[in-house]
Amino acid sequence: MTLNPNHIAPRSRKVRVLATLGPASNTLEMITTLFQAGADAFRVNMSHGDQQSKIAVIQAIRSMEERFKRPTTILADLQGPKLRVGKFDGGRVTLEHGSTFVLDHDPTPGNASRVRLPHKEIFAAIEPGARLLLDDGKLVLRVTEHDADRIVTTVEVGGPLSDNKGLNVPDVVIPMAALTEKDRSDLAFAIDQGVDWIALSFVQRPEDLWEARKLIGGKAALLAKIEKPAAIERLEEIVEACDGVMVARGDLGVELPPQSVPPLQKRIVETARRMGRPVVVATQMLESMIQSPSPTRAEVSDVATAIYDGADAIMLSAESAAGQWPVESVAMMNAIGDAVERDPMHGDRIHFTVTRPDPTTADALAEAAKNIADTVSASAIICFTMSGSTARRIARERPAVPILVLTPSTDTARRLGLLWGTHNVNTRDVESFEEMVAKAKRIALRQGIAKAGDRVIVMAGVPFRTPGSTNVLHVVQIVGDELKDYRAPGAQ
Numbered sequence: 001m002t003l004n005p006n007h008i009a010p011r012s013r014k015v016r017v018l019a020t021l022g023p024a025s026n027t028l029e030m031i032t033t034l035f036q037a038g039a040d041a042f043r044v045n046m047s048h049g050d051q052q053s054k055i056a057v058i059q060a061i062r063s064m065e066e067r068f069k070r071p072t073t074i075l076a077d078l079q080g081p082k083l084r085v086g087k088f089d090g091g092r093v094t095l096e097h098g099s100t101f102v103l104d105h106d107p108t109p110g111n112a113s114r115v116r117l118p119h120k121e122i123f124a125a126i127e128p129g130a131r132l133l134l135d136d137g138k139l140v141l142r143v144t145e146h147d148a149d150r151i152v153t154t155v156e157v158g159g160p161l162s163d164n165k166g167l168n169v170p171d172v173v174i175p176m177a178a179l180t181e182k183d184r185s186d187l188a189f190a191i192d193q194g195v196d197w198i199a200l201s202f203v204q205r206p207e208d209l210w211e212a213r214k215l216i217g218g219k220a221a222l223l224a225k226i227e228k229p230a231a232i233e234r235l236e237e238i239v240e241a242c243d244g245v246m247v248a249r250g251d252l253g254v255e256l257p258p259q260s261v262p263p264l265q266k267r268i269v270e271t272a273r274r275m276g277r278p279v280v281v282a283t284q285m286l287e288s289m290i291q292s293p294s295p296t297r298a299e300v301s302d303v304a305t306a307i308y309d310g311a312d313a314i315m316l317s318a319e320s321a322a323g324q325w326p327v328e329s330v331a332m333m334n335a336i337g338d339a340v341e342r343d344p345m346h347g348d349r350i351h352f353t354v355t356r357p358d359p360t361t362a363d364a365l366a367e368a369a370k371n372i373a374d375t376v377s378a379s380a381i382i383c384f385t386m387s388g389s390t391a392r393r394i395a396r397e398r399p400a401v402p403i404l405v406l407t408p409s410t411d412t413a414r415r416l417g418l419l420w421g422t423h424n425v426n427t428r429d430v431e432s433f434e435e436m437v438a439k440a441k442r443i444a445l446r447q448g449i450a451k452a453g454d455r456v457i458v459m460a461g462v463p464f465r466t467p468g469s470t471n472v473l474h475v476v477q478i479v480g481d482e483l484k485d486y487r488a489p490g491a492q
Contacts, residue, residue, distance in 0.1 A: 008036065008068055009448045010402060013337035014421035015306075016040040016313035018075065018280060019330050021057055022048065022321025028060040030327075034320065035064055037327050038334025041073035041417045043315065044195070046186040047082075058193045071410065071424050073197065073417030075223065076190035078183045080201025081176045083167040085134065086116030095158040101141055103132075103151040121176045122169060123148055133168040134161055137254040170255030173230045178208035179215075187212065191219050196414040199223040199246060204230040206241040213241075221415045223280070226268050227251035235271055244418060245272045246315070249283040269309045270353045276396045278418045281306040282315035286332060290323035300336055307340040310350035310398055312420040347400055355396050362470035366393035369457050369473055373401050376475060379454040380404050382440040383470075384430065388412045388419075390459060390470045395420045404449050404456075406440065423447065429464060436460055437474065441482045452480025 019039040025031065031042065042061055044054055058074060065072040089109040095101055096112070103117035110116060117123075123146065126132075132141040132153060139161060141153035178200060179187070187198060200212050203224045213222055224231075224238050227248035231238055239245055247268045253261050265281065272279035285303050286295045306314050314337070319329040340346055357363035369381050382404040383390045391405045403422045407413050408429040416424045425443055430436045440458045444450040455477050461469030 008070065010423040011038070011040065011334075013334070013341050014398075014402070015311060015337045015341070016418055016420065017330060017333045017337065018043055018073075018282075018313045018315040018418065019326075020045055020315070020317050020319075020321040022318075024322050024324070025320050025326045026057045026060070028063055031057075031060050032064045032067070033327050034330050035068070035070075035072070037330040038337075039320075039330050041075060041313065043075045043077055043199075044190075045077050045321065046183075046190070047077070047079040051186065051189045054189070055193065058195065062194075071413035071417060071426055073414050074195040075197040075199055075418070076186070076193075076195040076220075077199040077225075078186055078201055079180070080178065080183065080225075081180050083119055083122070083169065083174075084164045085161075085167055086110060086118060087163040088115060088161070092160060092162040094160050095139060095155045097155055097158040099155045099158070100144075101153050101155050103153070105149055117151065117167070119167075119174075119176075121174050122167075123151060125172050125174050126151055126169070127172060130169065130171040131156075133170065133254060135159075135165040137168065168251065168255050170229050173204055177211070178203060179211055184215065187215055191216060195220055196411070197221045197223050197244070197418065199225055200242075201225050201248075202228055202251070203238060204228050205234050206237040209238070209241045227255075229255050232264060232267075235268065236275070239271055239275050239277050242277065243415075244278040244280070244312075246280040246282050247311075249281075250317075253283075265306070266309055269306070269311050273310055273353050273396065273398075274355055276355075276392055278312040278392075278395075278420070280313040280315050280418065281309075281311045283317060285314060285316065286319050286329050289319045289325050289329045289332065291325075293325050293328050295332055300332075303333065303336045304340045307337055308346065308349045310353055310420070312395070313418050350398050355398075357393075362390060362393055365459060365470060365473045366390070366397055369394060369459055370397040370399040372473070372475065373399050373457055376455050378457050378475070379450040380444055381457045381459065382406065382444060382449075383458075384436060384440075384460040384464075385412065385470075386429075388416050390461070391416055391419060391422055391424075393470075394459070395422060402449055404440075404444060404447065406443060423449065430460075431464060433462070433472075436464070437476055438482065441476060441478050445478060445480075445483055450478050452478055454478050 018041045020043040087109050093112045102114040130143045139159050140157035142156050145152045198220050221243035223244040224242040225246045225248040247265050269279050286299050288296050320326040357367045380402045384406050405422050405424045406427050410426050413424040413426040458474045460472045
């Protein structure tokens with residue numbers, strides 16, 4: 001057997017690392033280095049830069065993917081409907097505590113008593129007593145009265161305010177379309193470029209996902225970012241309507257008291273896990289590493305908590321996109337994941353969340369595979385899948401062993417890159433039970449997932465090539481000579 005000089009062994013950890021790309025990391029050389037340091041998937045933030053600049057980034061990821069023969073996940077994160085105030089005379093004012101401040105439709109540059117708010121939807125939905133948060137929550141206004149043209153507020157927390165600062169409205173649901181014109185353009189571009197996931201920002205209700213789902217047309221998976229308090233009220237419906245979720249702690253922490261975010265993070269992770277959707281924990285995970293080569297101990301503990309809770313992926317934002325230490329940030333995420341998962345208590349803690357199987361054959365077999373792997377000390381669970389549903393069912397059980405996913409679909413192999421514990425291989429489909437077993441053993445050996453003498457569990461559906469037909473669970477032992485004299489006809 002000839003070894004691929006670019007082969008990288010499967011990750012020893014099961015939690016995935018999602019790295020955001022940006023000015024500090026968007027070259028082929030840096031993307032390759034980040035992958036080698038531990039990045040499993042890459043986030044392309046559509047809020048910054050133009051579409052043309054993203055083409056080279058996406059092509060670089062695919063070039064790196066081809067070099068290492070490792071299906072690699074690309075997530076395009078849409079900006080969403082950003083709310084902003086208008087401009088000020090002189091570009092900046094200071095709002096005083098207790099003063100009256102008015103938001104209106106007048107395009108004239110604002111001052112310390114008023115400014116334009118170019119979002120008619122807010123005027124229609126706002127209510128007396130509601131809060132308006134400015135500049136990531138640094139300033140707080142309380143609505144005292146309003147009509148179709150003016151919102152009168154009292155400044156509860158004052159401070160400096162400059163042109164076009166962001167506005168958050170945490171206390172009411174704003175009837176805004178989840179997709180702006182920019183988002184629709186960016187979504188079409190991302191699909192055309194072949195990205196694997198589309199992340200939708202500021203989701204408030206399941207209906208927000210419908211248009212995006214229709215525009216995606218099955219060409220990518222849909223991830224809902226939970227960053228609005230309104231989304232918590234309909235969390236299960238939102239999780240049901242998407243393919244994955246993100247705990248976007250940035251805006252969630254602006255619109256809610258900071259102490260509310262940790263229990264909500266646990267609730268979102270638990271809900272997603274129970275419903276079998278991959279869940280990403282994001283924002284400020286290693287924030288100090290934007291400027292420092294090492295994180296604070298509190299940040300390390302924060303990342304570890306997400307891993308103990310059983311999150312599928314942990315995400316770096318500015319740390320890898322624009323920070324001074326992008327490679328070190330990824331390497332630190334990788335190291336934390338390895339350390340936490342070596343903890344003997346890790347297995348017990350991730351099973352605090354009870355994931356009861358649905359009354360289906362596939363779910364029953366996924367649960368059985370986990371239990372059998374424990375009983376016979378199997379080295380891996382190997383699943384053949386077309387759509388990825390079998391892999392998602394197995395991953396929901398959080399087995400103690402790696403999940404080797406074999407699929408003839410490149411799209412499926414890439415999309416599963418956010419899924420806990422999976423090592424995904426794009427391979428030709430099988431025609432018979434005997435071919436299935438032989439291929440599973442060969443690829444487990446070739447990928448370093450198992451060795452001679454190991455038992456592995458194989459799951460598939462018969463008849464083959466029928467999505468959603470998982471009905472076979474087979475325990476086999478690897479002899480060790482399965483690769484002897486074998487010559488693959490073009491593919492694994």
